[in-house]
Amino acid sequence: MAAQGGLNVNLRKFVMKSIPQDAVAVFIGRRRTGKSTIVRDLLFHHQDMPMGCVISGTEESNGFFKKIVPPMFIHGEYNPVILANFVKRQKLVMQRIQQDAEKGIKSPIDPRAFMILDDCMYDDSWTHDKNIKYLFMNGRWLKVFFLITMQFPLGIQPALRTNVDYVFILREPYMNNRRRLYENYGSAFPSFEFFCQMMDQCTQNFECLVVCNATQSNKLEDIIFWYKADIHGDFKIGAPELWRQSEMMSRIKEEEDVNQYDPRNVKLRGPTINVNKKY
Numbered sequence: 001m002a003a004q005g006g007l008n009v010n011l012r013k014f015v016m017k018s019i020p021q022d023a024v025a026v027f028i029g030r031r032r033t034g035k036s037t038i039v040r041d042l043l044f045h046h047q048d049m050p051m052g053c054v055i056s057g058t059e060e061s062n063g064f065f066k067k068i069v070p071p072m073f074i075h076g077e078y079n080p081v082i083l084a085n086f087v088k089r090q091k092l093v094m095q096r097i098q099q100d101a102e103k104g105i106k107s108p109i110d111p112r113a114f115m116i117l118d119d120c121m122y123d124d125s126w127t128h129d130k131n132i133k134y135l136f137m138n139g140r141w142l143k144v145f146f147l148i149t150m151q152f153p154l155g156i157q158p159a160l161r162t163n164v165d166y167v168f169i170l171r172e173p174y175m176n177n178r179r180r181l182y183e184n185y186g187s188a189f190p191s192f193e194f195f196c197q198m199m200d201q202c203t204q205n206f207e208c209l210v211v212c213n214a215t216q217s218n219k220l221e222d223i224i225f226w227y228k229a230d231i232h233g234d235f236k237i238g239a240p241e242l243w244r245q246s247e248m249m250s251r252i253k254e255e256e257d258v259n260q261y262d263p264r265n266v267k268l269r270g271p272t273i274n275v276n277k278k279y
Helices: 035-045 080-102 124-128 130-142 175-185 192-202 240-258
Strands: 024-028 052-056 113-118 144-150 166-169 207-212 224-228
Touching: 024 035, 024 130, 024 175, 035 113, 035 144, 052 080, 080 113, 080 130, 113 130, 124 130, 130 144, 166 175, 175 192, 192 207
Parallel strands: 024 144, 024 166, 052 113, 113 144
Antiparallel strands: 166 207, 207 224
């Protein structure tokens, strides 16, 4: 029974497997709220994807993704060339599949791919990249699963926010940021007060609110969910041949580092020579 004057709201737990693999998902939360754990949980439920790319500003310090994604597809900082090559690759793949279809051939190519931008707001130039805009607006036609994590609600431009399919909102104690979250991602909530009360009850203990903008329903229970990520053991995402290629490239790099010439480590075969330079 609800308290006198109260309101019972029944929220279902979100089903991570239900996200289509051509969606745009944004994860918003300050440090130590559990964003990375939720992303890892999502990847666990979609580990059948053949390939993907990660741009992570914290990968060099914590190595979070290297056990999940082939390291050769992980980059420590944003570079427009990375996005350009990724989009170009996806366009070529889809063109090949279309050509096969026109010939009546079922293509053996699996076009699915993911792109993860993890805490890249230290350099916000990526938000103006034309390929970022392309992925927001047309990524589904390229079979791209686009995931973005950020600490601040206004990390992406207003025109792009309308193309976000799923929003994961984690704990936020400051009222100003709550207001920004509500105004930019919480239009499904009846009021700001309603939004704040649901945040208080659904973002404790590393839980989060999930807003599904992809639904055709106007019912609150079909738009808003709660979620808490499960902790999974080790797993890998990506085709086995890509993992083998990545491991081979890592070995080559290690050998190059070992064989790099360092005059301080070279054993001398004769007397030490001191050069006196005269002017």
